[in-house]
Amino acid sequence: MKTAAQKHEALKAWIRGVTGFGVNNVFLKNSGGPKPVGEYATFESPRTDTENLPFVTADVASGGEIERSHVQFCTVRAGVEFFGENGEYWLDQLRLSAGEFRYRSILSAADLVFIRKSATVYVPEYGDTSPLDRWHADFFFSTQKDRVEKDYELQLLAANIEFQKPGDGTSTGEISVGEITE
Numbered sequence: 001m002k003t004a005a006q007k008h009e010a011l012k013a014w015i016r017g018v019t020g021f022g023v024n025n026v027f028l029k030n031s032g033g034p035k036p037v038g039e040y041a042t043f044e045s046p047r048t049d050t051e052n053l054p055f056v057t058a059d060v061a062s063g064g065e066i067e068r069s070h071v072q073f074c075t076v077r078a079g080v081e082f083f084g085e086n087g088e089y090w091l092d093q094l095r096l097s098a099g100e101f102r103y104r105s106i107l108s109a110a111d112l113v114f115i116r117k118s119a120t121v122y123v124p125e126y127g128d129t130s131p132l133d134r135w136h137a138d139f140f141f142s143t144q145k146d147r148v149e150k151d152y153e154l155q156l157l158a159a160n161i162e163f164q165k166p167g168d169g170t171s172t173g174e175i176s177v178g179e180i181t182e
Contacts, residue, residue: 002110002111002143004045004046006109006110007045007046007110007111007112008028008043008045009110010106010107010109010110010112011043011046011078011080011107011110011112012026012027012028012043013106014094014097014098014103014106014107015041015043015080015094017097017102017103017106018090018093018094018097018103019039019041019090019093021039021040021041022036024036024040025038025039025040025041026040026041026042026043027040027041027042027043028042028043028044028045029042029043029044029079029081035083038084039082039083039084039085039086039087039090040082040083040084041080041081041082041083041090042080042081042083043078043079043080043081044078044079044080045078046076046077046078046112046141046143047076047077047078048074048075048076073142073143074142074143075115075140075141075142075143076112076140076141076143077138077139077140077141078138078139078141079136079137079138079139080094080136080137080138080139081123081134081135081136082134082135083125083132083133083134084132084133085133087122087133087134087135088120088122088135090135091117091120091135091137092120094117094137094139095117095137095139098114098139099114107141111143112141112142112143113141113142113143114139114140114141115140115141115142116139116140117137117138117139117140118137118138118139118140119137120135120136120137121135121136121137122134122135123135123136
């Protein structure tokens with residue numbers, strides 16, 4: 001599973017690649033610092049959307065240990081905002097570029113696979129003297145969360161069980177029962 005920082009870098013590289021904006025003109029929203037001069041873009045940290053798909057589970061037994069892996073594919077949403085008069089254009093360009101190999105490769109290296117873009121919304125932000133053009137859209141990606149549980153011990157327990165045959169008395173036998181313990 002990729003870290004939040006890796007996903008941030010992938011989103012930043014994607015936006016910069018499409019727009020040609022400088023390194024200081026694309027940044028994580030609310031990261032502080034002065035606002036750049038001219039057009040710029042911010043993006044939100046991808047967050048899990050409400051639609052989660054079921055886990056895919058795999059158990060591997062080896063040398064008396066069992067490793068259980070859980071992988072859950074889910075949808076994450078990242079808001080992107082452009083400040084400047086061309087914001088609507090840039091949001092549409094991001095959507096169109098998501099299928100291009102070079103950008104798809106950048107995103108998939110961070111476990112982000114583009115699904116869709118929401119409608120673009122114009123939300124002016126009020127500056128010191130006049131409103132600033134701001135355009136917003138949410139981008140939805142498929143990603144995965146995984147969790148691995150290790151160090152389970154597989155123990156075999158022997159138990160004596162008494163069997164009774166009707167009319168013959170009793171006889172005994174031995175049976176092995178498998179149990180997984182932490």
